[in-house]
Each structure stands twice: as structure tokens, then as C-alpha cells.
Amino acid sequence: MAIDFTLTPEQKKVxxxxxxxxxxxxxxxxxxxxxxxxxxKAFQLTKPAYVEAYKRGIAFGMLPKEYGGxxxxxxxxxxxxxxxxxxxxxxxxxVLVNGLALLPVWYxxxxxxxxxxxxxxxxxxxxxxxxGYAASEPPGSPGGTANFDTPxxxxxxxxxxARQDGDSYVLNGRKYWPCNVGGWDGEGAxxxxxxxxxxxxxxxxxxxxxxxxxRGTPGVTxxxxxxxxxxxTPNSEIIFxxxxxxxxxLIEGTFGNGDLLINRNFAWSGPVAGIAAVGVARAAYEAALxxxxxxxxxxxxxxxxxxxxxxxxxxxxxxxxACRYFCWKAAHYIDEHGYHGELxxxxxxxxxxxxxxxxxxxxxxxxGVNSADKKHMFEKYLREAAIFPIYDGGNFGMQRRRVHGxxxxxxxxxxxxxxxxxxxxxxxxxxxxxxxxxEAKSPAHI
Ligand SMILES: Cc1cc2nc3c(=O)[nH]c(=O)nc-3n(C[C@H](O)[C@H](O)[C@H](O)COP(=O)(O)OP(=O)(O)OC[C@H]3O[C@@H](n4cnc5c(N)ncnc54)[C@H](O)[C@@H]3O)c2cc1C
Numbered sequence: 001m002a003i004d005f006t007l008t009p010e011q012k013k014v015x016x017x018x019x020x021x022x023x024x025x026x027x028x029x030x031x032x033x034x035x036x037x038x039x040x041k042a043f044q045l046t047k048p049a050y051v052e053a054y055k056r057g058i059a060f061g062m063l064p065k066e067y068g069g070x071x072x073x074x075x076x077x078x079x080x081x082x083x084x085x086x087x088x089x090x091x092x093x094x095v096l097v098n099g100l101a102l103l104p105v106w107y108x109x110x111x112x113x114x115x116x117x118x119x120x121x122x123x124x125x126x127x128x129x130x131x132g133y134a135a136s137e138p139p140g141s142p143g144g145t146a147n148f149d150t151p152x153x154x155x156x157x158x159x160x161x162a163r164q165d166g167d168s169y170v171l172n173g174r175k176y177w178p179c180n181v182g183g184w185d186g187e188g189a190x191x192x193x194x195x196x197x198x199x200x201x202x203x204x205x206x207x208x209x210x211x212x213x214x215r216g217t218p219g220v221t222x223x224x225x226x227x228x229x230x231x232x233t234p235n236s237e238i239i240f241x242x243x244x245x246x247x248x249x250l251i252e253g254t255f256g257n258g259d260l261l262i263n264r265n266f267a268w269s270g271p272v273a274g275i276a277a278v279g280v281a282r283a284a285y286e287a288a289l290x291x292x293x294x295x296x297x298x299x300x301x302x303x304x305x306x307x308x309x310x311x312x313x314x315x316x317x318x319x320x321x322a323c324r325y326f327c328w329k330a331a332h333y334i335d336e337h338g339y340h341g342e343l344x345x346x347x348x349x350x351x352x353x354x355x356x357x358x359x360x361x362x363x364x365x366x367x368g369v370n371s372a373d374k375k376h377m378f379e380k381y382l383r384e385a386a387i388f389p390i391y392d393g394g395n396f397g398m399q400r401r402r403v404h405g406x407x408x409x410x411x412x413x414x415x416x417x418x419x420x421x422x423x424x425x426x427x428x429x430x431x432x433x434x435x436x437x438x439e440a441k442s443p444a445h446i
Pocket of ligand 1: 133137139145178179230391393397401434
């Protein structure tokens, strides 16, 4: 019996552990932290909940048991993520990024790096250990992130450089947007995985690699970013000024393959982002349904008895169901194919995040003007839902481009996902759409 949507007892347990944590621990801090104007203080307000998540095996549940992690499958991970995101997707993003930072160490690191870094992450007595993953860069001309795999050399594409100098790499440049990187005090996470340009003469498919930057590295500073959504996770700018790291902090298997790391990472997180959108839409839908069942809008009966209200909420519920099972499929695919899902992860993320943004707005339309009153939370749901399509590898410049690259590949089998066949993601599927058919102009001429 292959297709069966019933959760196993283990899966149900993971879901219930996460639900209990979300509803009884995390929910206590969400409103106050979300209202806090200082983004670093907002993040710090979540620290006790994070420590509790750590103790309950949630913070590093995605890492393999062999290195002290929870050994969750990707299916189990997203079952837990839905529960946490229904309460706060920003907090869940902090946990997600622990995975984006450390799974590449598992995929491509040396045994020494795995033991040192994953071992530290999973054996911290304070329970506050946190990791960042820094690929994204600041806007500018050139600047930004979407064209990280452009075949052109520096300064187009990824701008942070890492020059080898004896037993060290020396980093210069800026990252912008990564969350967690500044840690609990804005002085640095315990470790940050940073995608850098190890060869400025080469393009994005040959010149990128990933390095580990540990807390306390001289020449690294952080500035926190004040964003409108996901306020419980801390986004930061990182500035590298002749920051020297040991050469053995290069993740060897990523040398010249930082492009593949970015694609694999933002595909692994595809169903996590997809299910985050499910969680937020679910919260908005449940709140709207409760409202419609109890509020009359001046009529002699609750609003749910109006046809439009029932139709719209029914459509929203259908979309949530459809997206949830697409996420399960994508996570299952990634479990089955050695943590690869470059195609399905991107399709899943774009589809769910865009479909469900509209569903949150539909819930607001149904509730009406009272959805604009902050005390009813719909404005928070909308702010959170608006982040999904633009974070975690933007849907336009990164995720759809990956899908395009695969579909344009001559050997692509259009039934591969349906048949659960492995779609190998290769470098010749990259660079697509990175150079538009216009002559490059200097900013002054744009
Ligand atoms: C809450 C949150 C958490 C985040 N966490 C992290 C993190 O932990 N680590 C990290 O590295 N980043 C993180 N980010 C950044 C995030 O991953 C962004 O998705 C990423 O920076 C890419 O954004 P972008 O595509 O808009 O990039 P940009 O380069 O700014 O592109 C801007 C826009 O230009 C257009 N565009 C550009 N090039 C193309 C093209 N070739 N084809 C088509 N359209 C194009 C697209 O419309 C694109 O959206 C986070 C962001 C947020 C909001």
C-alpha cells in the first residue's frame, strides 16, 4: 500500500511534540516579540522559547543522529514545521536556517568538520547554540543575489571574496538578509556558513565555495535589519573587512561548487517554506471561520450563512489541503533522493507560497473591516504570508529560474516527478536567464 496519507505513530508524535511546543511555549511570546520595535530585542524575547525548542529536540531535529541531531526525515520535519508556523513562521525560520547552515557540512564537509561543528551544535549545555547561512547580498549595481550563478566574473554575481593567504582565507565584502548570523547579541552566531567567491576571475558556476566563519572572528561586524514580517527571526547585514579564517574552514566538497550548494539548499528548504505558508494560511482560515460562525455583521444570523462567505472559505480550505499534500510529496521526494529535490523543491515553494498568500487575503475579505484591527492578528498573517514568495531564494530570480533550467535541459523527463524518478541537477542547468538580451549599461544610463 504505497499511497496512504495516514501518519505513522512516530510521525504523529513529532507533530504533537511540535504542536505542544508551539501552542504552549512559543505562543506566549509571539505577540509581545512581534510588537517590539527593536528587531534584536524582538529576537531576544524568543530566546527562552528557543532554548526550550533545543531541549525538546526541535532546534537541530533535522541533523542526522550520527552527529547528535534528531534524525528527522524531511516529512517529519515539515509536519513539525506546519505546527510551529501556524503560531509564528519567523521563529520557525530561525530553526530552518540552522539546517541550511549545517546540512551542507554533513553533505560536503570533512569528518573533522562534521564532528567539530555538528557535534558542538547538538551538545550545547546552554541550549542557545545557533547557526547562520549567508548567501544573499545587498542591492547595488552590480549587487543582489538572484544571479549568483551568472557565468561572468567578479564584480557581477556573488561579491564577497575569499582570497587564500597561506593557511588562511581573507574575506572582504558584504552579505545582506541572512537570518541568525548575528546571534543573540548581534555579535555573531556560533557559526556561519558563508558562500564566497574563492576565484574572482571565474563566473558563478566555477568560482564559488562555502566557508565556516566562527563567532569572534576579527574583521566581521553585523547590522540588524528591520523587516516588516518574520520579525521573530533576525535578518542582518554582515560586513567582512580583511576577516581571516583558517583555511581548513573551507568546506572542501564545495570548492568551486558554491552554486550547487545554493541550489540544493534553497531546494531542501522548498517544502519547509511551502508548509510554512500552509501553517500561516491555516491559522488565518481557522480564525476567519470562527469569526464567520460567531459574528453577524448586523444580520439576524452569523456570517457563515452568507453564500459568499461559505464559498470563499471552502476554496481557501481546499487550497490549504492541496498545498499541504504537495509539500508532503516534495519532502518525501527529498527523503527518497538523498536530500536532492532541486526541481520539486522550487516548484513546491513557488506554488504554495503564492497560492496561499492570496488565501490569507481572501480570509481578510471574508472577515471584513475588522481584519484591519491588529488585535485580530490578520495583519500579522498577511505580513508573514507576504514574506514567503520573496525569502528563501526569491520565487522569480532564483526558484523559477531553477525550474526553467531543468525544463530546458534536453534530457528532462516530464514524468520524472510523477514516477518518483531522480532528476539530477547539473551545472549545465544553471546560468539560465542570468543575462538578459540587452546591452549592459552603467547605472547612470538606466
Ligand atoms: C525572513 C527572511 C529570511 C532570509 N534568510 C536568509 C538566509 O538565512 N540566508 C540568506 O542567504 N538569505 C536569506 N534571505 C534572503 C532571501 O533568500 C532572498 O530570497 C534572496 O536574497 C534572493 O532574493 P531576490 O531573488 O529578490 O534577489 P535579488 O537579487 O535582489 O533580485 C531582485 C529581483 O530581481 C528580479 N530578478 C533578478 N534577476 C533575475 C533573473 N535572472 N531572472 C528573473 N528575475 C530576476 C526578480 O524579480 C528578483 O526578485 C532571507 C530573507 C528574508 C526576508
